[in-house]
Amino acid sequence: MPISLSPQMMRQIIMDHYDNPQHKHEPNDANKYESIHMDSANCIDDIIVYVKEDNGVVTDCFFNGVACTISTASTDIMCGLVIGKTCEEALYIIDQYKKMIHEEEYDDSVLDEAIVFMNTSKQAARIRCATIGWDGLEEIIHHHHK
């Protein structure tokens, strides 16, 4: 994805994932998933992230709950990015995303649409919204690997 996305395109990507999230739904067979409850004292965000892993590969990832525009879109994009990836690859993607959010050097080649959140640090109060789902997924994978 080119870094020269216009603000209009970035907004459109966020709004598409907010209005029509692909990976936000009720769990059908929750017992087959690892899950984590994430909430925020600063926003209304109150979500559960679900992950299914087979032989070290993330075979499914989705979330459900109440979430703002930024957390919904960022978590939805995250789910799309990690499905089909190995856990190591998923952790690498999460790491690069967080580096981007915190204005460190990062590898944009693995972030695809997630780069629309590259300027989040300018609105520091929203960093938690942009990372809540990512923190949850990271914790599940780390926990699972212990």
Next chain:
Amino acid sequence: MFDVKKIRQDFPMLRNNTLMQGKPLVFLDNASTTFKPDVVINDITKYLTEETSNSHRGDYDLCFTVDTKIKNTRKHIAEFLNADEDEIVFTTGATNSLNTIAFGYGYKNLSRGDEILVSVEEHASNLLPWFRLQELVGVVVKFIPLDEKGRITLNNVKKAVTSKTKLISIAHVSNVLGYKVDMKEICKYAHEKGILVSCDGAQSVPHTKIDVKDMDVDFLSFSAHKMCGPTGIGALYAKKEILEKMDPFSLGGGMNVTFHQDATYKCLPAPAKFEAGTLNVEGIYGFDAAIQYIQSIGIDNIEKYEQELKAYAVEKMKKVPGIVIYNEESEAGIITFNIKGVFSQDLATFLNSRGIAARSGQHCAKILPDFLNELSTVRASFYMYTTKEEIDALVEALMKGGDFLDAYFA
């Protein structure tokens, strides 16, 4: 003569051209906290640079100076509320005051099955202490129904009162909707039934004349930082005979007369009994200056001006396409709103990008969204130094419409 331009010159945060996101700061979050005038800053500095010492226990002049300051501040707060000096307890703020009521009065004097009435628009600090008391003692927390606008009325209080009701604890002014409750008529009714009334004054004491004797309220809680004072200091007013029925829930130095190896101890009389540990002395210096500053402007002038601002803001904001205002008619200088199709926090973030400080979310009143049928809202709140130009800046930003995610890409 009330002159907002002159008042603004008293506040470094206002006169020093403070910027936010590179834009002139428009501070519309005064229900959250307020700016401090020079007189407050100077008096805190005076304590820190010229008069530092502990209270209570010195044999030297500096301690006497500090003790006198604390005594005088207590007196000034009492005069401000028409209370007596020994009815004013220093706390760390309204939250701590409300906890002192719950655990100092409630834990000792209430028992299983006793009912406490609150409302769904209460701040967390006027709900969670009572929920905890329900866990510890078995009291039952019940809710006064709000009317269709979101007001607490005497009629609805009457509907909620039963023979088991022992205490009503409600905000004088809601921090979300800004309706002012007629505490006097509620106290009169409650007292006829032998019920005590606790008033959360965090949003009223800074903005409106309070006369605790006329209101006949039993407890009043408030914070200094919402009235131009520093954070970490506030007060609890309670009637003297009620303070005497309360146990301290924090114990230690400064509140005891004697203690012995057999675990017996004797407390100082109220209010010292409730002020264990070293007080926030610089906070008290600042609190005193803040009260005097408000009195120099005149609390009635402040209230009148804020009502003028509120009417002006409602009139202007109603013209913003897609706006929903939840509390057009409420008395306080608080406007709670949303723009259709825009998530409230995105709206507040957008305002931040324009240098405008407003608050989104549930404003610590996490049960109220069920009543409003909205997950969260944006709140703009005014104080004596807010200008119509600042409200114009808010309206102009809101008029932009449609581009609320721009804050992320600018």
